Amino acid sequence: xxxxxxxxxxxxxxxxxxxxxxxxxxxxxxxxxxxxxxxxxxxxxxxxxxxxxxxxxxxxxxxxxx
Amino acid sequence: xxxxxxxxxxxxxxxxxxxxxxxxxxxxxxxxxxxxxxxxxxxxxxxxxxxxxxxxxxxxxxxxxxxxxxxxxxxxxxxxxxxxxxxxxxxxxxxxxxxxxxxxxxxxxxxxxxxxxxxxxxxxxxxxxxxxxxxxxxxxxxxxxxxxxxxxxxxxxxxxxxxxxxxxxxxxxxxxxxxxxxxxxxxxxxxxxxxxxxxxxxxxxxxxxxxxxxxxxxxxxxxxxxxxxxxxxxxxxxxxxxxxxxxxxxxxxxxxxxxxxxxxxxxxxxxxxxxxxxxxxxxxxxxxxxxxxxxxxxxxxxxxxxxxxxxxxxxxxxxxxxxxxxxxxxxxxxxxxxxxxxxxxxxxxxxxxxxxxxxxxxxxxxxxxxxxxxxxxxxxxxxxxxxxxxxxxxxxxxxxxx
Numbered sequence: 001x002x003x004x005x006x007x008x009x010x011x012x013x014x015x016x017x018x019x020x021x022x023x024x025x026x027x028x029x030x031x032x033x034x035x036x037x038x039x040x041x042x043x044x045x046x047x048x049x050x051x052x053x054x055x056x057x058x059x060x061x062x063x064x065x066x
Numbered sequence: 067x068x069x070x071x072x073x074x075x076x077x078x079x080x081x082x083x084x085x086x087x088x089x090x091x092x093x094x095x096x097x098x099x100x101x102x103x104x105x106x107x108x109x110x111x112x113x114x115x116x117x118x119x120x121x122x123x124x125x126x127x128x129x130x131x132x133x134x135x136x137x138x139x140x141x142x143x144x145x146x147x148x149x150x151x152x153x154x155x156x157x158x159x160x161x162x163x164x165x166x167x168x169x170x171x172x173x174x175x176x177x178x179x180x181x182x183x184x185x186x187x188x189x190x191x192x193x194x195x196x197x198x199x200x201x202x203x204x205x206x207x208x209x210x211x212x213x214x215x216x217x218x219x220x221x222x223x224x225x226x227x228x229x230x231x232x233x234x235x236x237x238x239x240x241x242x243x244x245x246x247x248x249x250x251x252x253x254x255x256x257x258x259x260x261x262x263x264x265x266x267x268x269x270x271x272x273x274x275x276x277x278x279x280x281x282x283x284x285x286x287x288x289x290x291x292x293x294x295x296x297x298x299x300x301x302x303x304x305x306x307x308x309x310x311x312x313x314x315x316x317x318x319x320x321x322x323x324x325x326x327x328x329x330x331x332x333x334x335x336x337x338x339x340x341x342x343x344x345x346x347x348x349x350x351x352x353x354x355x356x357x358x359x360x361x362x363x364x365x366x367x368x369x370x371x372x373x374x375x376x377x378x379x380x381x382x383x384x385x386x387x388x389x390x391x392x393x394x395x396x397x398x399x400x401x402x403x404x405x406x407x408x409x410x411x412x413x414x415x416x417x418x419x420x421x422x423x424x425x426x427x428x429x430x431x432x433x434x435x436x437x438x439x440x441x442x443x444x445x446x447x448x449x450x451x452x453x454x455x456x457x458x459x460x461x462x463x464x465x466x467x468x
Contacts, residue, residue: 013397015390015465016441017360024462030468033374052079055363058392059127 001066004010004039005049011060018052026052040066067167068093070373071156073146073242074172076108077097078340079365080127082170083136089374095138096164098156102143102193104133109359110198112222112348113392117229118201125194145172151317151333168373171313171324172366175306175341175357180214185278188300191219200301202229208298211235212287214273216243216448217264218391220303221256225393227301228263235266235295236286236311237273249406252424252436253418256398263394268293275301288458306357308342328382330369339369348432349384349401349454358389376388385449396420399410401448404434413464421448425460432460443467 005025013032018026019034022045027035041049046063053061070086072079073082074098087425099105105127114120130217141158149169156164163208177190189200204211204227215222227234240246242265243260245253260267276297279285284297306321312402318332319325323344326332327448330345339364344355358364375381390399404410404426417424421445426434432455437444446467450460 013392014441015397015399016390016445020445028445030442032439032441054084055360055420057359059107 002040002043003046003049003063004066005041005043006062006064007034007036008060008062013058013060015057016021017055017057021052021055022048025049025062067091067374069093069096070168070170070266071096071098071154071164071166072168072170073098073108073156074147074174074342075101075142076105076172076174076272076340076362077127078172078174078362078366079170080105081332082152082172082339082370084137085367085370086374087136089371091374092112095136096141096156097136097138098141098144098146098158098164100143100145100194102466103127104130104142104196106342108192108257111194112191112219113226115197115374116191116201116204116223118195118205119359122198129138136242145242145312147312149313149318150395151336154335169337170366170373171332171336171338172362172369173309173312173342173438175308176453177302178305180273180276180300180302180304182273185276186282187237187284188276188302189301189308190337192222193231193305197332203299210296211299212237212295212297213301213303214287215305216240216269217259217303217305218244218266220301221305221393222391223258223301224260224265225263226393228265233266234264235287235297236260237268237271237289237295239270239272243269245407248400248404249408249410250403251410254413255420255438256393258397259394259420262384268295306341308344308355310342325353328384329375329380329381330365330383335373337369337372339365344367345383347384348382349386352403354387358387360388361385363438386448388448397437397441399437399441399444400434401439401444402426402432402434402451403428404436405460410436411461413447413461414440414467421463425450425457425458425464430457431455432457 016028137359145159213236242253244457274288277286324338354443387402405428409427423437423440
């Protein structure tokens with residue numbers, strides 16, 4: 001099933017752990033804000049997206065089935 | 067393997083259970099935890115939950131739905147009191163015994179206390195109940211809060227108490243807070259931040275004892291230099307003790323934690339994870355016991371995979387540890403193992419603006435990175451440690467990062 005990456009920006013504190021896990025999807029820029037580079041990274045990236053969800057200290061990332 | 071027992075119901079134990087299921091284990095998983103709550107996040111206990119910014123219902127580590135989907139045999143609110151590594155039999159305080167083919171020990175650590183018999187108004191911070199009790203104290207605006215220990219927990223509580231507008235004294239045995247971890251230069255930066263925020267910081271001094279008032283509540287803290295500080299509330303953050311007493315006589319090696327091999331195996335079919343596990347991290351060539359959040363996750367995952375590994379599939383656990391601490395509006399992040407004695411160089415930003423990243427050197431390599439409000443740089447520089455980059459090359463890389 002296709003899925004979408006969702007970031008709750010009210011919770012996000014730009015810890016940049018997700019960027020460590022998947023830099024091609026999550027990018028914390030110089031302004032210290034997180035930018036989602038790809039909302040639908042595809043099935044081959046699901047494992048790492050789940051890791052990003054689990055590793056986020058603020059539980060700000062979720063995956064939603066489309 | 068048909069039955070796994072996970073002893074310890076917090077972050078490491080939860081990630082162990084999730085990983086077992088994710089990797090296809092469909093046998094029985096006993097999940098034993100001494101707290102009655104399903105796994106919750108301890109991080110906000112010194113910060114957002116204590117301050118009231120985060121509601122209590124938001125600290126769960128897993129949704130009810132996802133927790134139920136793990137199909138665990140739950141033993142919550144039940145303490146494990148004994149274990150035999152050879153038979154892999156876990157004894158519970160109820161008299162019940164849990165038999166398993168594989169066991170993950172993740173019983174964590176508990177805060178070190180000041181004394182055995184403390185007056186009322188003296189707190190440590192580890193559990194949800196600890197936090198709620200302290201929050202209730204802060205809410206009625208006590209006149210004076212004394213924080214014992216300027217480590218990360220103490221410093222976070224001091225910052226949160228200042229957020230309540232409370233008068234805070236922080237007492238630290240070291241001359242420079244955190245200097246054993248960060249070195250003196252960086253420890254002083256942290257000390258200065260608390261001083262600027264109006265914390266009365268007393269360094270190089272210990273606590274002699276606590277004095278009670280007539281009503282049985284704490285009245286003052288007596289320091290080893292003879293000074294007596296009035297106190298309505300005392301918060302003690304002087305480190306933790308790994309919970310291994312229940313494993314005495316189990317056949318496992320206990321020495322400042324459960325001693326594991328480099329793959330987290332403590333005995334055949336027995337692994338350990340989280341604050342309680344001590345293992346040789348090959349990447350740094352030293353025995354480690356890591357008390358941080360991210361380690362509990364990574365180690366829980368690795369421990370689950372170690373349990374399930376067939377011959378030849380065992381992998382060493384060799385992470386670059388990482389953690390952070392939020393104090394006031396500053397986010398401190400530390401990756402790797404800073405060598406307090408080694409060279410430390412600010413490579414991004416500056417100490418003056420309180421927004422920087424600094425690299426630590428050990429044996430000609432970059433061994434640690436410390437950041438303050440520089441998450442992007444910390445994560446980039448952490449990769450240098452993962453890659454084992456030499457000191458000079460690391461400095462050169464940093465000079466290109468702005």
